[in-house]
């Protein structure tokens with residue numbers, strides 16, 4: 336209809352009306368683009384809000400587990416350092432009890448420091464990171480994704496390169512039968528360690544020392560991941576105006 340009217344104005348050589356028709360069309364296109372742009376931005380803001388709330392829920396859900404892994408790794412690592420010193424003749428401040436035998440027996444087991452978050456994987460892999468308007472949150476999301484990727488790649492190397500001491504030194508370590516603590520739902524076993532013979536066995540001590548160094552490196556990775564998780568949580572709380580007091 337607009338085209339027919341436009342052609343009539345051209346045929347009539349009514350150049351003023353032709354000019355008006357052209358202006359109407361241009362303004363119409365401009366307004367249409369503006370409305371579309373506004374709708375797109377509105378959709379992005381809604382998607383951003385979904386991502387931020389989803390990410391906060393995920394961070395909350397894993398925070399306790401990350402802290403638990405960090406604490407248990409710290410405890411294990413400190414005991415391994417203490418034990419390594421004891422076996423190499425350093426003075427010790429507390430008696431060695433059977434808990435230390437369990438530490439030796441499982442010195443090759445590591446807590447994985449990588450905690451991938453589904454929302455971060457979704458945002459980064461789909462190229463939707465620019466949707467996040469807060470520059471600091473965007474930067475934390477990138478850092479978190481990078482660190483998680485790095486630890487996911489390095490953890491298997493760190494873990495598989497450690498020494499399984501009970502299998503390598505059965506004359507020094509004897510794993511006891513497994514019992515199930517029904518109240519706690521946990522497995523436990525009483526192992527036996529020949530600490531006197533361990534002190535004279537440098538092959539054993541070197542391998543224990545190597546495992547201790549690996550536990551320390553893994554602990555540092557856990558601390559870094561946990562710190563980044565805390566920073567992420569603080570920023571999300573700030574953006575959502577939340578407090579956990």
Ligand SMILES: [Zn+2]
Nearest residue numbers: 568572577579
């Ligand atoms: Zn929070």
